[in-house]
Amino acid sequence: MNTLPQDFFGRIVFIIQKYGFTLLEGAGTTLIIAVIGTIVGCLIGFFVGVIQTIPISKKDNILKQIFLKLVKILLDIYVEVFRGTPMMVQAMFIFYGSAIMFNIRMDMWTAAYFIVSINTGAYMAETVRGGILSIPEGQTEGAMAIGMTHFQTMLYVIIPQALRNIMPQIGNNLIINIKDTCVLSSIGVVELFFATKTVSGAYYTVFEAYSITMVIYLVMTVFFSKLLRFFEKKLNGPKDYSLSTTDTLAYTSGMLKYPDKENHYE
Amino acid sequence: MNEIIKVEHLSKKFGNHEVLKDINFSVEAGKVTSIIGASGSGKSTLLRCMNLLETATSGKILYKNENVLTSKNIPSYRTKVGMVFQGFNLFENMNVLQNCKIGLTKVLKEDKEQAEKESLHFLEKVGMLPYINAKPRQLSGGQKQRVAIARALAMKPDVLLFDEPTSALDPQMVGEVLKVIKDLANEGFTMIIVTHEMAFAREVSNYVVYMKDGVICEEGSPEEIFNNPNKEETKEFLHRFTNL
Numbered sequence A: 001m002n003t004l005p006q007d008f009f010g011r012i013v014f015i016i017q018k019y020g021f022t023l024l025e026g027a028g029t030t031l032i033i034a035v036i037g038t039i040v041g042c043l044i045g046f047f048v049g050v051i052q053t054i055p056i057s058k059k060d061n062i063l064k065q066i067f068l069k070l071v072k073i074l075l076d077i078y079v080e081v082f083r084g085t086p087m088m089v090q091a092m093f094i095f096y097g098s099a100i101m102f103n104i105r106m107d108m109w110t111a112a113y114f115i116v117s118i119n120t121g122a123y124m125a126e127t128v129r130g131g132i133l134s135i136p137e138g139q140t141e142g143a144m145a146i147g148m149t150h151f152q153t154m155l156y157v158i159i160p161q162a163l164r165n166i167m168p169q170i171g172n173n174l175i176i177n178i179k180d181t182c183v184l185s186s187i188g189v190v191e192l193f194f195a196t197k198t199v200s201g202a203y204y205t206v207f208e209a210y211s212i213t214m215v216i217y218l219v220m221t222v223f224f225s226k227l228l229r230f231f232e233k234k235l236n237g238p239k240d241y242s243l244s245t246t247d248t249l250a251y252t253s254g255m256l257k258y259p260d261k262e263n264h265y266e
Numbered sequence B: 001m002n003e004i005i006k007v008e009h010l011s012k013k014f015g016n017h018e019v020l021k022d023i024n025f026s027v028e029a030g031k032v033t034s035i036i037g038a039s040g041s042g043k044s045t046l047l048r049c050m051n052l053l054e055t056a057t058s059g060k061i062l063y064k065n066e067n068v069l070t071s072k073n074i075p076s077y078r079t080k081v082g083m084v085f086q087g088f089n090l091f092e093n094m095n096v097l098q099n100c101k102i103g104l105t106k107v108l109k110e111d112k113e114q115a116e117k118e119s120l121h122f123l124e125k126v127g128m129l130p131y132i133n134a135k136p137r138q139l140s141g142g143q144k145q146r147v148a149i150a151r152a153l154a155m156k157p158d159v160l161l162f163d164e165p166t167s168a169l170d171p172q173m174v175g176e177v178l179k180v181i182k183d184l185a186n187e188g189f190t191m192i193i194v195t196h197e198m199a200f201a202r203e204v205s206n207y208v209v210y211m212k213d214g215v216i217c218e219e220g221s222p223e224e225i226f227n228n229p230n231k232e233e234t235k236e237f238l239h240r241f242t243n244l
């Protein structure tokens, strides 16, 4: 059996050799839950945010008005409950509660994805609502004036701009999720934090094990924050544009991009 | 007389503030109607009611003899009676060409090639062909408004409503937009134009409506309104404007 080296770096190397795979596996679990939870959460957020911003017109029939009002109230309650309670408490409540109250044996993984998604959804709903409201009303009227429906206006005009505006918030949520999946250790998910706890316990190398884990978390969060920054830039599009003209002389001199194939909306 | 739009006893209240009171007027196909009047007199509200962006409190708006206030298909009516706004209202996430095309592909369900061909045609008409790749934020006010006009025209409406199309523009850009509208008038395009450009209204309109405090105070041919107004209020208003 290996003996534990005496110096800090020696111990680090020892842990990496012996438990590197366990830690990486934990990190992989953390990442996949965080990424999928964020994506699903964003979809939930967009869905809820869009519904929250549907105008209730007095011209609609009364049943539709009542139905819409009711749905909005339910969604409000959802947002308040999940924003207003700690994710760790939610995890325990949902995982153990679902078994006792409804006799559903939710497996640990389902519970993990569910909790992160639903939690992110509650945060994103408010962000998306704000993002939608931040797009000037005029563009909605411009869209309506050419005959677009509310749904088309949202899909083609408002959401693409709202999405760009809330990209930093989406990035923020992903980073928070990478860190906060550690609360899922409370329901037994072996993510990075849980894995580290196990590793550090084996040889009483708490400081060394957590040093490695600190670095792993930091690498993951920095990587994703840079990646999202890159997407933001992409979404901004080019800063300038090229004049196009039907003048063929200009065409051969290369000032023309007409029509600009890669820049088409569809 | 070939009336394409007829407004009957139209009234609009915001809360208990009656902004439009018993408005009656009609628009002949192929004619240009200008609406003039002081700020706050209800001109925008009237146009917005006609585009169904505001819901009239009572009365009727007949388009080809059908009351659009009870219409089930509002979007399809809007493709027939389009609107151009003071603030342009272009889609900021799309370039100039996409701004024109989107209504054709998504609302009129035209195929992409056809939509592109038509969009380019209307952009050429307003002199914006060189800028098809530009985003709205890269254009001047006058250019934006010309794109907005092309976007509205691309839907091939029967009528266009203009709400102070040049009021948000720097003086040197007013001319380029008015020229586009003038060309449309010469082609016999049916338009209702709210404007403070009196010389333009006089030159381009077939009919002028003067509004004051939510009612139509006086209406008639440009000669009648600008040269021989009957009412004191009209005289006063025009006097104030020509002395500016």
Ligand SMILES: Nc1ncnc2c1ncn2[C@@H]1O[C@H](COP(=O)(O)OP(=O)(O)O)[C@@H](O)[C@H]1O
Binding pocket: B014, B017, B019, B037, B038, B039, B040, B041, B042, B043, B044, B045, B046
């Ligand atoms: N959404 C609204 N809510 C309440 N009052 C409004 C609204 N829009 C316009 N008004 C009021 O209606 C009157 C007419 O406004 P408007 O139609 O914009 O006049 P104009 O276009 O002739 O300047 C004004 O007194 C204005 O304050």
Ligand SMILES: [Mg+2]
Binding pocket: B043, B044, B045, B164
């Ligand atoms: Mg106005």
